[in-house]
Amino acid sequence: MKLNALVAAMAITLAAAASAQVANTGAVKIGFITDMSSLYADIDGPAGGEMIKWAVADFGGKVLGRPIEVLTADHQNKADVASSKAREWMDKDNLAMLVGGTSSGTALAMAKVAAEKKRPFISIGAGSARLTNEDCTAYTVHYAYDTVALAKVAGSALVKAGNKNWFFLTADYAFGYSLEGDASAVVKANGGTVAGAVRHPLNASDFSSFLLQAQSSKAQILGLANAGGDFTNAMKAAKEFGINKTMKIAGLLVFINDVHSLGLANTEGLQLADSWYWNQDDASRAFAKRFFDKYKRQPSSLQAADYSAATTYLKAVQAAGTTDGDKVMETLKATPSNDFYTKGKIRADGRMIHDMYLFEVKSAKESTGPWDYYKLVSKVPGDQAFTTVADSKCSLLKK
Amino acid sequence: MEIFGIPHQAFLGQLLLGLVNGAFYAMLSLGLAVIFGLLDIVNFAHGALYMLGAFAAWIMLDKFGVNYWFALILAPLVVGVLGVVIERVFLKRLYGLDPLYGLLLTFGLSLIFEGIFRELFGVSGQSYPVPELLSGATNLGFMVLPNYRAWVVVVSLVVCIGTWYLIERTRLGAYLRAGTENAKLVQAFGVNVPLMVMLTYGAGAGLAALAGVLAAPIIQVNPLMGSNLIIVVFAVVVIGGMGSIMGSILTGLGLGIIEGLTRVFYPEASSIVVFVIMVIVLMIRPAGLFGKEA
Numbered sequence: 001m002k003l004n005a006l007v008a009a010m011a012i013t014l015a016a017a018a019s020a021q022v023a024n025t026g027a028v029k030i031g032f033i034t035d036m037s038s039l040y041a042d043i044d045g046p047a048g049g050e051m052i053k054w055a056v057a058d059f060g061g062k063v064l065g066r067p068i069e070v071l072t073a074d075h076q077n078k079a080d081v082a083s084s085k086a087r088e089w090m091d092k093d094n095l096a097m098l099v100g101g102t103s104s105g106t107a108l109a110m111a112k113v114a115a116e117k118k119r120p121f122i123s124i125g126a127g128s129a130r131l132t133n134e135d136c137t138a139y140t141v142h143y144a145y146d147t148v149a150l151a152k153v154a155g156s157a158l159v160k161a162g163n164k165n166w167f168f169l170t171a172d173y174a175f176g177y178s179l180e181g182d183a184s185a186v187v188k189a190n191g192g193t194v195a196g197a198v199r200h201p202l203n204a205s206d207f208s209s210f211l212l213q214a215q216s217s218k219a220q221i222l223g224l225a226n227a228g229g230d231f232t233n234a235m236k237a238a239k240e241f242g243i244n245k246t247m248k249i250a251g252l253l254v255f256i257n258d259v260h261s262l263g264l265a266n267t268e269g270l271q272l273a274d275s276w277y278w279n280q281d282d283a284s285r286a287f288a289k290r291f292f293d294k295y296k297r298q299p300s301s302l303q304a305a306d307y308s309a310a311t312t313y314l315k316a317v318q319a320a321g322t323t324d325g326d327k328v329m330e331t332l333k334a335t336p337s338n339d340f341y342t343k344g345k346i347r348a349d350g351r352m353i354h355d356m357y358l359f360e361v362k363s364a365k366e367s368t369g370p371w372d373y374y375k376l377v378s379k380v381p382g383d384q385a386f387t388t389v390a391d392s393k394c395s396l397l398k399k
Numbered sequence: 400m401e402i403f404g405i406p407h408q409a410f411l412g413q414l415l416l417g418l419v420n421g422a423f424y425a426m427l428s429l430g431l432a433v434i435f436g437l438l439d440i441v442n443f444a445h446g447a448l449y450m451l452g453a454f455a456a457w458i459m460l461d462k463f464g465v466n467y468w469f470a471l472i473l474a475p476l477v478v479g480v481l482g483v484v485i486e487r488v489f490l491k492r493l494y495g496l497d498p499l500y501g502l503l504l505t506f507g508l509s510l511i512f513e514g515i516f517r518e519l520f521g522v523s524g525q526s527y528p529v530p531e532l533l534s535g536a537t538n539l540g541f542m543v544l545p546n547y548r549a550w551v552v553v554v555s556l557v558v559c560i561g562t563w564y565l566i567e568r569t570r571l572g573a574y575l576r577a578g579t580e581n582a583k584l585v586q587a588f589g590v591n592v593p594l595m596v597m598l599t600y601g602a603g604a605g606l607a608a609l610a611g612v613l614a615a616p617i618i619q620v621n622p623l624m625g626s627n628l629i630i631v632v633f634a635v636v637v638i639g640g641m642g643s644i645m646g647s648i649l650t651g652l653g654l655g656i657i658e659g660l661t662r663v664f665y666p667e668a669s670s671i672v673v674f675v676i677m678v679i680v681l682m683i684r685p686a687g688l689f690g691k692e693a
Contacts, residue, residue: 037517038522038623039522039623042523043523045522172666172667200666203627204669204670205618205627205631206416206618208416209413209417209669210666212413212416212542213409213663228523229523229619229623233618236526236618236619237617240547240616240617260523261524261525262526262619
């Protein structure tokens with residue numbers, strides 16, 4: 001019996017040693033978990049995964065002399081699927097870093113797993129500002145945008161233009177709540193009022209009923225705190241029911257794919273906040289051209305951020321000389337980024353502080369063709385766009 | 400005047416909107432009921448056929464300039480022919496087997512159709528404009544109803560009642576029903592039963608496609624539009640009683656209204672209220688509200 005136990009213990013120790021050996025010399029694995037097939041798949045999805053692979057290839061395919069491998073998975077917008085996949089990769093495949101895609105519920109779940117396993121987690125597609133506020137961890141980087149920035153950039157511009165009384169149509173999950181809460185705060189801070197809100201299920205089949213409720217609130221402005229297919233269907237129904245004649249409509253999270261699919265006739269004049277636009281400068285246009293040649297559409301800000309984030313991470317690994325989570329995080333937070341997507345810096349709470357933009361959708365007359373959709377209204381510096389240190393509840397920020 | 404704490408005008412508006420959605424449920428569950436009642440096939444591909452109908456209309460308009468009115472006839476025909484092909488190539492082999500096989504096969508087909516369209520068109524969806532003649536809205540006093548939604552209710556009611564009449568009140572319908580009871584005997588009387596069954600599936604597919612064309616101007620034409628809807632429609636069929644045609648029509652309209660009211664009183668529950676009702680109905684009447692006890 002004793003001998004048996006001893007042999008078993010040895011076997012376990014040896015096995016652990018053997019796997020540790022593999023970990024240090026095998027491939028550096030980067031994971032990407034996002035919505036690959038449902039309502040957010042166009043704004044991020046498989047093309048987002050491909051951007052990470054491009055970043056790896058452009059980096060030379062190797063870091064610290066080890067090959068880089070990219071794993072991708074579909075979380076189907078389910079938090080449990082996302083977190084169990086993340087856990088599996090970190091335990092079994094010794095994943096070095098995880099990139100989180102769209103849907104805030106999944107991102108919050110993955111951030112917990114990453115923190116527990118001490119691996120860097122870069123959240124891109126998810127919006128909830130909780131990721132670097134109440135729920136911040138030492139291993140989370142929130143790279144592209146968040147609900148606070150959307151609210152401050154798009155919301156405050158509208159309130160200042162005289163749209164004081166708001167009603168929200170909110171997607172019934174983490175992201176919707178964050179966006180509605182953050183936007184309400186901005187509206188009130190700028191002297192506006194919130195008449196009410198109605199919450200619709202994710203992937204709702206019909207919006208007319210919710211829109212009628214919004215209309216009977218007699219508010220001036222209807223804030224759409226939803227995204228993707230929910231946003232486009234809500235916009236379409238709003239036009240059909242003539243809601244846009246009695247209320248001004250504000251899309252709080254709008255991607256260029258949404259504008260493309262709705263058409264300029266349905267979106268003309270819409271103001272929106274985003275972190276990047278493909279036509280904003282030469283470097284961005286060069287990236288966009290490469291994307292367009294493969295996908296026959298222009299990249300969303302998320303897909304650009306996927307590329308940029310993977311590159312930023314690999315540079316940090318190179319500089320730190322290790323894939324160790326703590327050391328890489330230290331390097332990430334110490335090194336400012338400067339590429340076509342972002343010129344910014346990751347703050348102690350994990351928030352990438354960079355410029356955000358307020359765009360207005362062009363009219364069909366102004367647009368020169370497909371994908372020429374935005375004109376720049378204003379550029380908002382990062383320290384004004386995101387949660388300020390004073391407002392943050394994250395314990396990692398020294399005040 | 401207020402009803403349950405909301406002004407009665409708003410209440411009437413919500414009832415009407417529920418009826419519009421109910422019209423879609425009724426049309427889709429009707430097709431399912433016809434196919435199940437006559438073929439014993441649980442047609443999980445129904446949502447995909449609905450999606451194909453909407454896409455057929457969009458492709459006709461976008462690529463060939465075929466307007467809404469022609470699409471309303473052509474798209475169901477095209478999808479109906481596809482239904483005939485599906486019946487001849489696949490379903491024919493499954494008659495007499497456990498209905499589970501048909502369910503799995505049609506479920507697989509719907510995944511394939513959705514996958515193909517997702518690959519070709521992405522998930523953002525395509526915009527289909529409301530036809531000129533039906534654009535605009537009418538002020539009913541208690542709400543402003545887009546003319547197009549009124550049109551949807553009218554078409555749907557005509558189609559539902561027409562289908563019910565055809566199956567329950569005509570000689571052709573009698574053949575169909577007899578064919579499902581005892582195919583051999585009906586065949587012996589000189590009726591071509593396989594042809595009849597084939598056309599029935601084609602017609603069911605056409606009904607789904609018609610609902611798809613009707614939905615195209617209202618929602619984004621999107622490869623996932625069918626799978627978002629089909630589960631609810633199945634719940635409608637189960638509540639109404641599998642195979643009962645009038646049952647599926649009435650249940651479809653009724654549940655549309657109940658769902659619409661839930662959107663007002665407790666919006667968070669609007670996506671599950673149909674399933675709550677399904678559970679209650681199954682506990683009290685396992686065969687469904689209009690189903691015959693086995």
